[in-house]
Amino acid sequence: MYDGHIHSPYCPHGTKDSLRSYVDKAVDLGYSAMTFTEHAPLPKSFTDPVPLKDSSMAFGDVEEYIRNLQDLKKEYHNTIRVKIGFEVDFIQGFEGETKSFLQEYGPEMDDSLLSVHFLKGKNDWHCIDYSPEMFAEAIKDFGSLHHLYEEYFTALQSSLNADLGRNKPRRIGHMTLIRKFHSLYPSPKGWEATALKLLEAVKKEGCEIDYNGAGLSKPYCRESYPPYNIAKQAHEKGIPLIYGSDAHGVSALKQGYEELDSSLLKRSL
Numbered sequence: 001m002y003d004g005h006i007h008s009p010y011c012p013h014g015t016k017d018s019l020r021s022y023v024d025k026a027v028d029l030g031y032s033a034m035t036f037t038e039h040a041p042l043p044k045s046f047t048d049p050v051p052l053k054d055s056s057m058a059f060g061d062v063e064e065y066i067r068n069l070q071d072l073k074k075e076y077h078n079t080i081r082v083k084i085g086f087e088v089d090f091i092q093g094f095e096g097e098t099k100s101f102l103q104e105y106g107p108e109m110d111d112s113l114l115s116v117h118f119l120k121g122k123n124d125w126h127c128i129d130y131s132p133e134m135f136a137e138a139i140k141d142f143g144s145l146h147h148l149y150e151e152y153f154t155a156l157q158s159s160l161n162a163d164l165g166r167n168k169p170r171r172i173g174h175m176t177l178i179r180k181f182h183s184l185y186p187s188p189k190g191w192e193a194t195a196l197k198l199l200e201a202v203k204k205e206g207c208e209i210d211y212n213g214a215g216l217s218k219p220y221c222r223e224s225y226p227p228y229n230i231a232k233q234a235h236e237k238g239i240p241l242i243y244g245s246d247a248h249g250v251s252a253l254k255q256g257y258e259e260l261d262s263s264l265l266k267r268s269l
């Protein structure tokens with residue numbers, strides 16, 4: 001049992017549950033390995049579009065986060081493998097700053113995720129998973145839901161192609177996050193074909209996929225990221241799928257796991 005997507009008390013929109021409490025709970029749940037993937041600090045020249053500007057951890061906390069995880073990793077090494085990582089945002093136009101972050105901290109990272117949460121419309125930046133209201137604003141700014149989806153998958157494609165240096169994360173975070181509010185805003189026709197096409201690029205780049213259980217508990221989503229059919233096809237193509245709880249608190253560890261098809265998950269790590 002491995003969980004490759006876990007947040008921490010350093011996340012300003014999460015809980016204050018301690019790193020140690022996550023590790024203890026993971027041991028109780030029978031995990032053999034876990035990666036902490038806190039939201040890496042956003043590029044300094046990027047303005048976080050959410051009202052409280054709390055999408056990522058603070059730059060000033062990065063070294064403490066790494067140090068504390070290094071200590072836990074040593075302390076628990078006979079019980080569970082604790083890995084150090086980040087959920088790194090791919091933000092189009094800010095690749096240079098992202099690359100320098102990875103250059104600086106990549107050597108401390110065991111495993112990481114590359115995710116798209118932010119998209120620029122005609123006028124503004126939007127966080128696509130923040131709230132149904134912000135999602136509605138994004139649709140308006142992009143001109144249509146169809147365009148918003150198109151831009152989302154284009155951004156994922158660019159994230160796969162981007163040169164972010166040798167420490168570039170190898171796993172794509174929640175590749176269908178754009179579906180978070182799909183029962184309010186039904187996905188445009190053909191979206192699944194676009195998502196399936198993306199798998200080709202994932203395969204070509206030799207990347208992995210975060211098989212993320214968080215969407216299953218979101219009231220307007222109720223499915224994994226990606227949903228079963230896409231996960232199955234990824235598996236058939238030989239793309240490794242790694243379970244991710246995307247927990248922002250100890251109680252969310254292992255969330256959605258029982259509802260996923262665990263036979264699709266990568267066997268060994």
Ligand SMILES: [Zn+2]
Nearest residue numbers: 007011039248
């Ligand atoms: Zn988060």
Ligand SMILES: [Zn+2]
Nearest residue numbers: 087115173174
């Ligand atoms: Zn995320």
